[in-house]
Amino acid sequence: MSAANDPRSLRLRAAWLAHGYGLTQAQIAERLGVSRATINRALEQARAMGEIRIWIDQPEGDMTALALGVEQALDIPEVVVVPSLPGAAPEMAVGLALGRLLSGRIGPATRIGLGWGRTLTHALDAFQPALRPDAMVLSLLGGQVRPGRPNPGALAARMAAALGCEVVFMPAPLVVDHSDTRARLIADCGLQALFDLAEQLDIAVFGAGDLSASLALGGLSEPDAETLRAHGAVGEILAQVVDAQGDSQRYDVNARVMAVGLDQIARADARVLASGGVARVPVIRAAHARVGLTTLVTDEAAARVLAGISDKEN
Numbered sequence: 001m002s003a004a005n006d007p008r009s010l011r012l013r014a015a016w017l018a019h020g021y022g023l024t025q026a027q028i029a030e031r032l033g034v035s036r037a038t039i040n041r042a043l044e045q046a047r048a049m050g051e052i053r054i055w056i057d058q059p060e061g062d063m064t065a066l067a068l069g070v071e072q073a074l075d076i077p078e079v080v081v082v083p084s085l086p087g088a089a090p091e092m093a094v095g096l097a098l099g100r101l102l103s104g105r106i107g108p109a110t111r112i113g114l115g116w117g118r119t120l121t122h123a124l125d126a127f128q129p130a131l132r133p134d135a136m137v138l139s140l141l142g143g144q145v146r147p148g149r150p151n152p153g154a155l156a157a158r159m160a161a162a163l164g165c166e167v168v169f170m171p172a173p174l175v176v177d178h179s180d181t182r183a184r185l186i187a188d189c190g191l192q193a194l195f196d197l198a199e200q201l202d203i204a205v206f207g208a209g210d211l212s213a214s215l216a217l218g219g220l221s222e223p224d225a226e227t228l229r230a231h232g233a234v235g236e237i238l239a240q241v242v243d244a245q246g247d248s249q250r251y252d253v254n255a256r257v258m259a260v261g262l263d264q265i266a267r268a269d270a271r272v273l274a275s276g277g278v279a280r281v282p283v284i285r286a287a288h289a290r291v292g293l294t295t296l297v298t299d300e301a302a303a304r305v306l307a308g309i310s311d312k313e314n
Contacts, residue, residue, distance in 0.1 A: 011046040014039050016083045020093035023085075031085075066300065069307035074285070076293050082276075084300035090276030095122025098205075098274040098297045103127055105203065105270075106163060109134045113198060113260065114159055115206030115238050116141055116152035119274045123205075124158050135165040138197055140206065140238055140265075142174040142258030170194055172258040174239060179255035198260040201268035204291075208275040208283040210235045224253065235283030237262060237290070244282055246290025266291040273297070281305045 017023045017031060029036040067079040080101060082093045106129045114137055139156035153169045160167035176182050186192050211225040228251060232243040238259045241251040248254050248262055265271060271291050275284050276299035
């Protein structure tokens with residue numbers, strides 16, 4: 001690989017494979033076509049030179065060019081691309097890059113809206129901000145009432161703890177039985193104040209996934225998901241099902257989801273999406289079409305498709 005001829009590129013790719021994807025030195029050596037001793041030496045040098053801290057420096061050259069290609073192709077002001085590893089899920093690597101980016105983006109009195117997902121969970125593992133006691137973190141989704149289910153509010157609490165600031169939860173189930181129930185909860189149970197806060201966000205941070213994310217949250221059954229796919233659904237954003245153009249209005253299930261609406265997210269000053277993998281390219285595009293991303297954090301494989309370098313989408 002070309003990385004083997006560039007010491008810095010070798011160090012950073014080895015660091016991503018070791019810390020972003022959990023590969024052993026032997027596995028990294030095989031992937032990069034060098035000896036295990038070379039990888040051991042490269043990782044030691046990366047640590048000594050400060051390239052591995054809580055996060056990993058972005059690879060230069062090909063990754064920068066790829067990010068610029070996505071920015072130009074989609075008209076997104078900022079794109080961050082991390083290396084991909086064939087056959088490995090990208091959530092951890094994309095999350096590490098998001099955590100690094102967010103660590104420097106939270107200023108005084110920043111109002112942050114936070115979504116949910118594995119990528120965002122990994123981002124908080126790498127989140128090292130300055131203390132911002134006057135900031136606020138708003139959970140953009142309702143919670144879970146059954147043990148063992150993932151809870152979006154817990155993620156918002158972790159971010160607020162790192163910042164030393166207030167957290168605002170959505171005290172409602174993620175999915176209710178009827179759209180009328182949702183309307184009553186908002187109008188009669190004090191939740192309108194939370195949705196009013198969502199109109200004042202400085203930054204909204206969220207993921208975009210296939211419908212398996214809604215299945216995991218308990219918002220959909222597998223038959224529901226199959227029906228939605230048959231009607232053009234490409235994935236979910238904040239547990240709201242969207243088609244390839246980002247339209248969520250056509251799917252009745254969204255009227256039962258207790259989450260800040262995508263039109264409100266589009267009004268945040270900054271809209272940061274973190275999502276990777278070729279399979280999520282359609283929903284990444286849908287998210288940009290719906291809310292107008294200001295920042296996208298993704299992986300190399302998805303970026304190549306988004307930039308038009310590869311037509312392979314699966």
